[in-house]
Amino acid sequence: MEHRGQVIRENISKIISKHGIGREYLLPVLNEADALYGYINENVLVEISEQMDIPIGEIHGVMSFYSFLNSEKQGKYVIRLCKTISCDMANKNRIEKVLEKELEIKFGQTTDDGKFSLLHTNCIGMCDQGPAMLVNDKVYAKLTPEKVFEIIENYRGGKL
Amino acid sequence: MKVKEIVLGPHVLGSGLEKALEITPYEVILEIKDSKIKGRGGAGFPTGLKWQFAANEAEPTKFVICNADEGEPGTFKDRILLTDHPYKVLEGMVIAGYAIGAKQGFIYLRGEYNYLRKHIQNHIDSMKEKGFLGEKIMGKDFSFNIEIRMGAGAYVCGEEFALIESMNGYRGEPHNKPPFPTQQGYLRKPTIVNNVETFCKVNFIISKGANWIREYGTELSTGTKLFSVSGDVKNPGLYEFELGITVNQLLKEVGAEDAKAVQVGGASGINVARKDFNKTISYETLPPGGSIIVFGPNRDMLPALKNFMEFFVEESCGQCTPCREGNYRLLEGIEMLEKGECSVRYLKELITLSEVMKDSSKCGLGQSSPNCFLTIIENFRDEILYR
Numbered sequence: 001m002e003h004r005g006q007v008i009r010e011n012i013s014k015i016i017s018k019h020g021i022g023r024e025y026l027l028p029v030l031n032e033a034d035a036l037y038g039y040i041n042e043n044v045l046v047e048i049s050e051q052m053d054i055p056i057g058e059i060h061g062v063m064s065f066y067s068f069l070n071s072e073k074q075g076k077y078v079i080r081l082c083k084t085i086s087c088d089m090a091n092k093n094r095i096e097k098v099l100e101k102e103l104e105i106k107f108g109q110t111t112d113d114g115k116f117s118l119l120h121t122n123c124i125g126m127c128d129q130g131p132a133m134l135v136n137d138k139v140y141a142k143l144t145p146e147k148v149f150e151i152i153e154n155y156r157g158g159k160l
Numbered sequence: 161m162k163v164k165e166i167v168l169g170p171h172v173l174g175s176g177l178e179k180a181l182e183i184t185p186y187e188v189i190l191e192i193k194d195s196k197i198k199g200r201g202g203a204g205f206p207t208g209l210k211w212q213f214a215a216n217e218a219e220p221t222k223f224v225i226c227n228a229d230e231g232e233p234g235t236f237k238d239r240i241l242l243t244d245h246p247y248k249v250l251e252g253m254v255i256a257g258y259a260i261g262a263k264q265g266f267i268y269l270r271g272e273y274n275y276l277r278k279h280i281q282n283h284i285d286s287m288k289e290k291g292f293l294g295e296k297i298m299g300k301d302f303s304f305n306i307e308i309r310m311g312a313g314a315y316v317c318g319e320e321f322a323l324i325e326s327m328n329g330y331r332g333e334p335h336n337k338p339p340f341p342t343q344q345g346y347l348r349k350p351t352i353v354n355n356v357e358t359f360c361k362v363n364f365i366i367s368k369g370a371n372w373i374r375e376y377g378t379e380l381s382t383g384t385k386l387f388s389v390s391g392d393v394k395n396p397g398l399y400e401f402e403l404g405i406t407v408n409q410l411l412k413e414v415g416a417e418d419a420k421a422v423q424v425g426g427a428s429g430i431n432v433a434r435k436d437f438n439k440t441i442s443y444e445t446l447p448p449g450g451s452i453i454v455f456g457p458n459r460d461m462l463p464a465l466k467n468f469m470e471f472f473v474e475e476s477c478g479q480c481t482p483c484r485e486g487n488y489r490l491l492e493g494i495e496m497l498e499k500g501e502c503s504v505r506y507l508k509e510l511i512t513l514s515e516v517m518k519d520s521s522k523c524g525l526g527q528s529s530p531n532c533f534l535t536i537i538e539n540f541r542d543e544i545l546y547r
Contacts, residue, residue: 024347026329031271031310054329064332065477066312068271084233084465085427085453086390122315122471124272125236127183127390127453137274 005043011036012047021052026062030069037115039070067121075117077155079103079136086125087130095131098145102152115156164376164384166270167360168400173339176363180255181300188259189215192362194370196382201227201318201355202449204523207362210352213342214260217350223347224256224265225353231270231315233471234451237386238356240398242269246283247358250306252359254293255366257304260352267305268323271313271476280308286404315475319523320353322477333479334523356452377403378395381442385450389414391423392456403448407437416454421461423452425449427468428528431535433501440530447475461540462547465493465532472529483526486517490533500546508546511537 015032019025029052033044040063042050049056063069081095083086100106103116110117126132129141140151180188193208214222226249230238241249253265268328269277284306287293295303309327315324317332324345326332344350361383365373373383381403387410388395394415401410407424411417422432424446432439432446455464469491478484493510496502514530522525537544 023329024327027312027326028309045232062329062331065333066271066314068313083467084471085423085464086234089391089459089464116515121272121313122474123231123233123235125230125239125270127234127236127388127451130390134272139275 008043008047008106009051012044012051016051020052023052023054026052026054026059028067029087030059030063030066034069038076039073041073042072052076053061073110076115077135078117078119080119080121080124081107082122082124082126082130082132083120084127086123086127090130093144095133095143095148096149099152117138162539164375164402165400166364166373167241167248167357167386168245168382168398171245171248171367173251173287173290173465174298174473175252177254177258177292177365178298179301180296180366185215185259185261187367188255191370192259193364195365195373196262196370196380197358197361197365197373197457198443199355200361200385201256201448202232202356202428202447203320204443204447207358208352210342210354210427211256211259213340213472214262214350214352217343219315220261221347221349222260222262222264223346223349223351224253224260224350225323225327226253226265226267226356226359227265227318227320227353228273228316228356229270229282229311229323230273230356231318231473231475232428233468234388234390234423234426234453235449236388236390237398239273241356241360241386242273242280246280246364247287248360249356250283250287250359251292252362252533253306254297254304255362256352256354256359259301260350260522262352263303263305265304266327266346267306267450268311268317269308270311270317274310276312277308281330283309294322310412314477314525315471316477316525319525321523323353324351324402329437331477332383334525348430367449378440378444380444381448384512385441385448387448387452388450389452391454392416392419392459401441403442404440406440407446410441410452414452414454416456418457419454420457420459421536423451423453423455423464423532425531426451426453427471427532428525431539431540436545451523460507460543461536462494462544465536466498467531468532469494469529470526476525476529479524482517483521483523483529485525486513486521487529489513490530494533497547502545504545507537 019028126141131143132141198204265287314332317326320333321334339350377383387399476483517530
């Protein structure tokens with residue numbers, strides 16, 4: 001336990017020294033901590049608070065404001081399907097169905113093996129090529145049920 | 161109306177900057193003011209005036225921010241500009257830095273575009289190598305650097321006050337003005353926040369002159385504008401048209417002449433029905449947010465309206481009551497309309513509520529979110545009531 005706390009301390013310290021200690025670096029620090037751990041747990045939060053000298057409540061307030069900062073552990077691959085107008089008009093509901101069927105989870109859930117989380121997101125700027133989704137930082141457009149199946153298979157097999 | 165390629169057209173890297181550095185910062189601002197261009201983000205504030213405000217501040221540390229937090233439903237122009245024309249964006253920012261006396265610029269890139277980060281950074285690095293960024297730019301006594309800052313999934317951060325709060329390390333909540341960002345922005349220093357497309361445009365105004373740009377568009381809405389076209393349309397994609405184009409002309413160009421309605425300016429924009437397709441798109445008529453969503457002849461407008469309102473309910477920052485509560489009530493009303501349970505009397509109340517939201521919300525989000533409700537209800541009342 002002591003060792004784990006030490007590792008977190010060092011990791012956060014590395015992130016902060018890369019960006020800076022000022023308040024204006026809070027969002028970059030949170031973004032990077034989130035990318036490192038897949039979410040920002042209490043231990044990480046406390047560490048950031050102590051090292052940047054910002055109250056925990058303040059940081060929590062900032063974290064909860066941004067939808068890409070997670071307070072709960074997410075799967076290795078976070079799938080964010082765009083649900084906004086143009087993707088919706090391009091039949092994103094069929095993509096919803098195939099995602100739920102293939103992953104055997106509902107939106108808002110993570111698979112038991114911790115590999116996939118399934119979420120909706122607002123407009124991701126792929127409106128001319130909908131339906132579209134993000135898998136972590138990768139964007140997939142002009143989705144069809146078959147294409148989605150292939151994408152998931154590839155992530156499952158570790159090919160992507 | 162001609163289809164023009166200015167912002168999307170050819171540009172020699174450094175040609176705008178070279179010209180800018182030959183004249184004084186003040187003259188650069190005068191040229192931008194003379195072009196009469198307005199911000200390409202959505203609010204349409206005159207760019208030259210904004211620069212002048214920042215330049216006039218006594219505080220010596222100033223900042224340039226490129227607002228790449230493109231989140232309006234139906235908009236993707238900034239993604240394409242940053243992907244295919246990154247030098248134009250970066251060079252425009254350097255010119256802005258020279259004009260207002262800033263040494264540091266930032267690109268506030270939305271979290272959804274994280275995949276573009278490396279691509280943009282590569283172009284920043286290569287501009288440094290070529291001497292267009294960094295110390296002593298083009299041999300002159302002028303230094304400027306650009307750093308990318310990532311957003312984290314919040315539509316409201318496209319609002320310039322919210323964006324600055326976010327960059328300062330706080331919740332991205334808008335605040336009352338003044339002070340304006342040009343007075344107290346990033347780190348409470350004078351800051352200009354301009355849209356990606358505006359920075360692209362700056363290169364051409366400086367290299368070809370304000371008079372040349374004024375030949376395009378209308379008297380009050382000069383130049384061309386990028387339009388992200390999506391929805392029920394044959395050829396979705398990015399288009400550049402002169403401002404003052406009619407809805408009809410635009411639909412013809414993109415292959416959607418059979419449209420039943422068009423959403424001009426995205427979810428926060430105006431719904432235009434066939435009877436008004438002869439209207440022009442410009443800052444003085446239908447404001448050109450840049451997002452054009454086409455609804456085909458068989459499209460049901462109520463689910464479309466519901467999609468817009470769900471968006472605003474989620475994206476309202478929740479700080480001020482008219483927006484937080486108002487959007488929620490409008491969505492509730494739409495759900496009643498879906499079930500055929502919304503009385504005419506209650507619908508009228510919701511329309512009054514919409515007007516109150518427009519008058520009393522703190523920022524552009526709550527001031528414009530009722531637009532879709534008001535205009536879709538007005539245009540398609542018969543289709544929507546008691547279904």
